[in-house]
Amino acid sequence: MKSICLITALTVSDFIDPDLTAGANSNTGAQLGVLTLAALLRQQGYDPHIVNLDDLFFEFVRLDTTRPSINREGVAPLQPSESFYSFVVRHLPAQSFDVVGLSSICGSYPLTLRLAQEIRRTNPQAKIVLGGPQASVVDVATLNAFLCVDVVVRGEADDTFPSLLELFESEAAWQTMPGITFRRDDEVIRNPNAPVVENLDRLPLPAFDLDLRLKDRGGVHLEIGRGCPFACTFCSTNDFFRRNFRLKSPSRMIADIASLKNEYGLGYFSLVHDMYTIDRKKVVAFCDAVVESGEKFTWGCSARTDCIDDELLELMAQAGCTGIFFGIETGSQRLQHVINKKLDLSEAVQRIACADRNGIKTTVALIAGFPEETRDDLRDTIHFFIDSLRFDHAEPQCSLLAPLAATPVYDQHKDHLVFDKIFSDMSHQSWCEDAVEIEMIKAHPDIFPNFYAIPTEQLERGYVKEVIDFVTYLATWFRWLPVAVLQDSGDLLMVFDAWKQWRVERKSTGSEEDTGWTPYYSHRRFQHEFLEFVESCYLPEMANAPAAIAAMARAESAPVRHQRQRVVEETDQLDEGTVPYVIDSLFVVDLKVDYKELVASLRNKSDLAEVSACDATVIFSDAGDDLNVWQLSPLAGVLLHLCDGQRTVADITHALSSLETGLTEIPFDKICLFGLGQLLDDGFIALSSSPLTWEDPTPAAQFSLPPKSSNTQQPWPAIEGESWPTPKP
Numbered sequence: 001m002k003s004i005c006l007i008t009a010l011t012v013s014d015f016i017d018p019d020l021t022a023g024a025n026s027n028t029g030a031q032l033g034v035l036t037l038a039a040l041l042r043q044q045g046y047d048p049h050i051v052n053l054d055d056l057f058f059e060f061v062r063l064d065t066t067r068p069s070i071n072r073e074g075v076a077p078l079q080p081s082e083s084f085y086s087f088v089v090r091h092l093p094a095q096s097f098d099v100v101g102l103s104s105i106c107g108s109y110p111l112t113l114r115l116a117q118e119i120r121r122t123n124p125q126a127k128i129v130l131g132g133p134q135a136s137v138v139d140v141a142t143l144n145a146f147l148c149v150d151v152v153v154r155g156e157a158d159d160t161f162p163s164l165l166e167l168f169e170s171e172a173a174w175q176t177m178p179g180i181t182f183r184r185d186d187e188v189i190r191n192p193n194a195p196v197v198e199n200l201d202r203l204p205l206p207a208f209d210l211d212l213r214l215k216d217r218g219g220v221h222l223e224i225g226r227g228c229p230f231a232c233t234f235c236s237t238n239d240f241f242r243r244n245f246r247l248k249s250p251s252r253m254i255a256d257i258a259s260l261k262n263e264y265g266l267g268y269f270s271l272v273h274d275m276y277t278i279d280r281k282k283v284v285a286f287c288d289a290v291v292e293s294g295e296k297f298t299w300g301c302s303a304r305t306d307c308i309d310d311e312l313l314e315l316m317a318q319a320g321c322t323g324i325f326f327g328i329e330t331g332s333q334r335l336q337h338v339i340n341k342k343l344d345l346s347e348a349v350q351r352i353a354c355a356d357r358n359g360i361k362t363t364v365a366l367i368a369g370f371p372e373e374t375r376d377d378l379r380d381t382i383h384f385f386i387d388s389l390r391f392d393h394a395e396p397q398c399s400l401l402a403p404l405a406a407t408p409v410y411d412q413h414k415d416h417l418v419f420d421k422i423f424s425d426m427s428h429q430s431w432c433e434d435a436v437e438i439e440m441i442k443a444h445p446d447i448f449p450n451f452y453a454i455p456t457e458q459l460e461r462g463y464v465k466e467v468i469d470f471v472t473y474l475a476t477w478f479r480w481l482p483v484a485v486l487q488d489s490g491d492l493l494m495v496f497d498a499w500k501q502w503r504v505e506r507k508s509t510g511s512e513e514d515t516g517w518t519p520y521y522s523h524r525r526f527q528h529e530f531l532e533f534v535e536s537c538y539l540p541e542m543a544n545a546p547a548a549i550a551a552m553a554r555a556e557s558a559p560v561r562h563q564r565q566r567v568v569e570e571t572d573q574l575d576e577g578t579v580p581y582v583i584d585s586l587f588v589v590d591l592k593v594d595y596k597e598l599v600a601s602l603r604n605k606s607d608l609a610e611v612s613a614c615d616a617t618v619i620f621s622d623a624g625d626d627l628n629v630w631q632l633s634p635l636a637g638v639l640l641h642l643c644d645g646q647r648t649v650a651d652i653t654h655a656l657s658s659l660e661t662g663l664t665e666i667p668f669d670k671i672c673l674f675g676l677g678q679l680l681d682d683g684f685i686a687l688s689s690s691p692l693t694w695e696d697p698t699p700a701a702q703f704s705l706p707p708k709s710s711n712t713q714q715p716w717p718a719i720e721g722e723s724w725p726t727p728k729p
């Protein structure tokens, strides 16, 4: 029996900071391709060894002490002392295998091929087999350029790979084996495609026991089907699964879920299919079966907004669906046709709204930088992005177009690709290729096209990239302010240009502050500077409804100013000598407009200038994922401000009696105790037996990630105990 080692493709993103990197990759689940093959090989009696590059990467980051942490302000990011490549090489198993199979994905393909070269050097007799989405589509070019690779198994390898292993020694058998590309002497031979797996129920459950971290993940990816019949020009899935739509049966899906729940205690299932909801009847059957089974779990999936309806969304929510990935791609109705997606954008908004009403989180995925994109198209896309923030459960994300191999957009433009080093997160995220990899990429545009760019006719790509960063981090650092500015200005691209100009005038322009892998916009400094821009430039020069914008800017600046640590002697006693104070996670601001009305006006796009003027004390709490807001009555507002952690209850009573409250009938000490009791019950204040003292401020997180970890996935629920640096106010 042959000894086999399978090496996964690296799928993680690197954000320099170890905490951010861990947070960003929280949904890097088990590698289904390799684990499925492992299960199939076990059925044939093999005992494959797995090398999980993602796990090795986390280990590498943990050990790399040269990395700055988010809590060490001002530490310049350093290059790791050892490259990840050499770290992996040190950790490759010493045993020499008969066959080494490497999986592949576009973003880490240079690394995969370097490893293949290294394995050939150290273990020359091992046969090297490549498979997975990237090798499958650049098979011929790979075999021509990398002599270390013996054979590429293209597309679905569930049947081909085991057959290949059986007939490994028979070169004659290779001639007729469908689905492989191989080298014979100096010639690269590409056999016809293998048939796709029609009945997916016949595949075994992936060998999840080989994923050593599964129990910690809280959830898992689970493949439920393959193939999308649509043909969007930028998407690499059509070629791979041959547009042949298939689904596992509901009973099989539920059996797999139940077994993973029982065995590993998993509660969330990311159902992997590029376009799950095409066959409505089958989705309904699954949802009905889940409800009937009484199994309790949550799940997410991918869908098109034109292949789902409100009734189905409601049923999916009842059956535990908590997240949907909606590829909207472009906010421009014109481009929808150019890229062959053809969504009706107003219908798309209705589906996002319906998911929101049903408590389903949606990833609203957009792409900018299409070759035909105009300034108007780009504006439409970023407006769609910011507009979706009106929904509490929508998470917009925008990527720069990358030409993925074997896509129509690549085929059309492959002769004009440019290597401008403005990388796209459609192809990889914040990854820093080392010099060797950069040279490989430069030498082989046909193997690594995703690191290249298709020139945009009317827009500069650097500009598009910066606009993407701008809106992405506006949505990260703020909640409603970007929506308010969009609604007020009607043209966010114009605001972006004004912002750029303002920065130039202040000599605070960008790139020198970029920290290499982390863009300026992900830095907390952007949050401060944007607020300054709103106050000093937008409000005086551009605002149509200045009172509303000023109020929103003030409301959203609260967390920025609130960073001190307090020392408290806690007590339950509410008496004259007690010192009440506003609890830490709350931010209290006084506004000149009715905040509730302001938010309602943003939600339903009514005139911001019509929002009522009034004195309003508003409390924000950013407990966990949810932003809670309360608007207090005027008297409660006054009382809350007096709870400054220095005044005793007696001091507060005295202060209250000297204010114009309009209350004359009831004694002030009674009003004060009653009001404080209410604030205590509402959880807005806590009590100390002595005045508070302040500790040295703890530096707040300096960098932040957008609330996404990948642009191919539905929102993954937060895992308990995980620290996720969300700075949203």
Ligand code: B12
Binding pocket: 006, 010, 011, 012, 013, 027, 028, 029, 030, 031, 032, 033, 034, 036, 037, 054, 100, 101, 102, 103, 104, 105, 106, 107, 129, 130, 131, 132, 133, 134, 137, 153, 155, 156, 157, 158, 161, 221, 223, 235, 236, 237, 272, 273, 274, 404, 405, 425, 426, 427, 428, 429, 710, 711, 712, 713
């Ligand atoms: C889940 C998923 C992820 C997960 C990966 C989790 C994990 N640890 O594996 C996460 C969210 C991390 C992820 C990230 C990315 N992803 Co992704 N992802 C997927 C998705 C939806 C499912 C993959 C899957 O599990 N499929 C099911 C298994 C069974 O299929 P499979 O992996 O293809 O394996 C089969 C064959 O390929 C083959 N095979 C696989 N490995 C091997 C090895 C050998 C030796 C052999 C012989 C055969 C073989 O056999 C398997 C069985 O038939 C696919 C789309 C899709 N529907 O496949 C995209 C997809 C793989 N992702 C893609 C991309 C681009 C990315 C990113 C690079 C970009 C991004 N921003 O999303 C990042 C990764 C890097 C980064 N951070 O920068 C592209 C890849 C395109 C390409 N040409 O490489 C895909 C195809 C989506 C798309 N249509 O564009 N992704």
Ligand code: SF4
Binding pocket: 228, 229, 230, 231, 232, 235, 236, 237, 238, 274, 275, 304, 327
């Ligand atoms: S983008 Fe979505 S709908 Fe379009 S081809 Fe790809 S998977 Fe199908």
